[in-house]
Amino acid sequence: MKNHYDVIIIGAGISGLMAGALLVKNGKKVLILESQPKIGGYLSGFTRKGYYFDVGITRSNISYVEPYLREAGILDDIHFVKINGDYYINGKYIPYNNLNEYFSAVADTFPDQKEGILSFYSQEVAPREKKMKTLMYSDFKSMGKIQKYFTILKIFMMMPGMMRDNSGKENENNKLKKYIGENSDAFAFLGTCPEQVNYRGHMTMFSFVGRILSQLYNYYPREGYLYLCDLLRKVITEHGGELMMNSRALKIRIENNIALGVEYQVKNKQVEMVTGDSVISSVDLNKTFHELIGADTIPKEEMRKLEDSVLGLSVPILFLGLSISPKRLRQLFNGKEELNYRPVVKKFKSDPNDINFFVNCHMVIHASSLVNPAHAPQGCSNIQIYLSCPPVGWQQDWGLVNGQKTERYEELKTKVIGDVLSSLEGLIPELKDRSIIEVCELGTPHTHERYTGNTNGVALGFNFDGYLLGAPRMGSYYSQLSNVNNLFFIGHQTGYGGGLNVALGSAKKIAKHLSQ
Numbered sequence: 001m002k003n004h005y006d007v008i009i010i011g012a013g014i015s016g017l018m019a020g021a022l023l024v025k026n027g028k029k030v031l032i033l034e035s036q037p038k039i040g041g042y043l044s045g046f047t048r049k050g051y052y053f054d055v056g057i058t059r060s061n062i063s064y065v066e067p068y069l070r071e072a073g074i075l076d077d078i079h080f081v082k083i084n085g086d087y088y089i090n091g092k093y094i095p096y097n098n099l100n101e102y103f104s105a106v107a108d109t110f111p112d113q114k115e116g117i118l119s120f121y122s123q124e125v126a127p128r129e130k131k132m133k134t135l136m137y138s139d140f141k142s143m144g145k146i147q148k149y150f151t152i153l154k155i156f157m158m159m160p161g162m163m164r165d166n167s168g169k170e171n172e173n174n175k176l177k178k179y180i181g182e183n184s185d186a187f188a189f190l191g192t193c194p195e196q197v198n199y200r201g202h203m204t205m206f207s208f209v210g211r212i213l214s215q216l217y218n219y220y221p222r223e224g225y226l227y228l229c230d231l232l233r234k235v236i237t238e239h240g241g242e243l244m245m246n247s248r249a250l251k252i253r254i255e256n257n258i259a260l261g262v263e264y265q266v267k268n269k270q271v272e273m274v275t276g277d278s279v280i281s282s283v284d285l286n287k288t289f290h291e292l293i294g295a296d297t298i299p300k301e302e303m304r305k306l307e308d309s310v311l312g313l314s315v316p317i318l319f320l321g322l323s324i325s326p327k328r329l330r331q332l333f334n335g336k337e338e339l340n341y342r343p344v345v346k347k348f349k350s351d352p353n354d355i356n357f358f359v360n361c362h363m364v365i366h367a368s369s370l371v372n373p374a375h376a377p378q379g380c381s382n383i384q385i386y387l388s389c390p391p392v393g394w395q396q397d398w399g400l401v402n403g404q405k406t407e408r409y410e411e412l413k414t415k416v417i418g419d420v421l422s423s424l425e426g427l428i429p430e431l432k433d434r435s436i437i438e439v440c441e442l443g444t445p446h447t448h449e450r451y452t453g454n455t456n457g458v459a460l461g462f463n464f465d466g467y468l469l470g471a472p473r474m475g476s477y478y479s480q481l482s483n484v485n486n487l488f489f490i491g492h493q494t495g496y497g498g499g500l501n502v503a504l505g506s507a508k509k510i511a512k513h514l515s516q
Helices: 014-025 062-072 099-109 111-136 145-165 172-180 185-190 205-217 226-238 285-293 300-307 326-332 407-424 445-452 499-515
Strands: 004-010 030-033 045-048 051-054 080-082 085-089 092-094 219-221 242-244 247-255 258-266 272-281 317-322 338-342 362-366 381-388 437-443 484-489
Touching: 004 014, 004 258, 014 030, 014 062, 014 226, 014 499, 030 247, 030 272, 051 317, 051 381, 062 226, 062 499, 085 099, 092 099, 099 111, 099 185, 099 205, 111 172, 111 185, 111 205, 172 185, 226 242, 247 272, 247 285, 247 484, 258 484, 285 484, 317 407, 326 381, 381 407, 407 437, 437 445, 484 499
Parallel strands: 004 030, 004 272, 030 242, 085 338, 272 484
Antiparallel strands: 045 051, 080 219, 085 092, 247 258, 258 272, 317 381, 317 437, 338 362, 362 381
């Protein structure tokens, strides 16, 4: 049959492209349907006035992702650059190369809490630091077979203790309170906002240690993350795979518990049907279940659990193109490419009307033009500012009603931009002259949907865990409906913790399964 494929993949994000690349290399006839005019999904990028910005992630631990990229045959074409970052708080830099140095610097920054901070490190953090480093195995790729064997064995031996630590009975903030109190500036800096990303409803000490350690293992592809998608697309097309852009999947046709194919539409043309032996959805799980499959196909208990899950936490990002030289910006960044910035140490506020709501929130400032000067016009710099604010002031109170804009949406957008720019003046004095800004755009859920096609925009983790559904799983990923054996799910939302590693790992698992 002309329009029949071995595998149909919905979505040309990194997971869909990875699955497609691995499948075509194993001789499978593959079709990928992408609703947008460009590939990338969460790894999308855009260019304004010569400034390039990554819409999604800007860092990853390459030890996790290198094996997948190598298997797809694209690793040698990617130049990963180590991203160095400091913390900048109240006019002081907190540089570090290890956690001991980091906590010593934090203790010096908050002398009133010094004793408690150092005790917290020695009693709570240090005992877990070595285990977390083993778990992250940053040098795993360079190990010999025997070293790898013993490292894996060590990880398995640690698991019982980690599971106990992940019980959630006492999370990181509760432990931190015992040492420095909850009303101190040090707590506002070290503590995690309870309304931020809390996997399974809590943050543990292991996640706390991992969150800080991850700053030491940040890498960025010199060309940008969308480059990974471009390379995977090349593999797919060179091996005879097909990629259809502007082709929106409307429905996964399921009959007698078998996925027969996908109904799709190219722009405003008539609805078409394409059939396949297997169907993979790499798009947002929320969209997959509610639109592509339909509630009547899903067991009621599974749907109830899905409805109770929060599938995405949108992160506001301010994109700036500045007529500041890279040399000057690197000087302001203390010689680094990235800063974790908190202009005012203050407890998180849940009231979005508080004028300091966005000003005081933690910011990650990333400048890819310091890694690749081609990301900005000559003599200029680009920066992306990630605002780690509570969702109560971003999603719930942003002025969206059922996903639609209200008058308050534009008002709050203007206010946020003004607040953030004002707060940045303490770091970049030149910003007092707003004429140096050549590009200024705040990435909201609507903005990111326009760039990526993802209904939740850019997401930082999620409160969803596939274990909730109790469906058949493949490895550590939520992979299938319990009653449809040839319909599979891949992507960052299909595994605990999310991120690029889960997106690539889930794609590999399904591709391997379908290639056997």
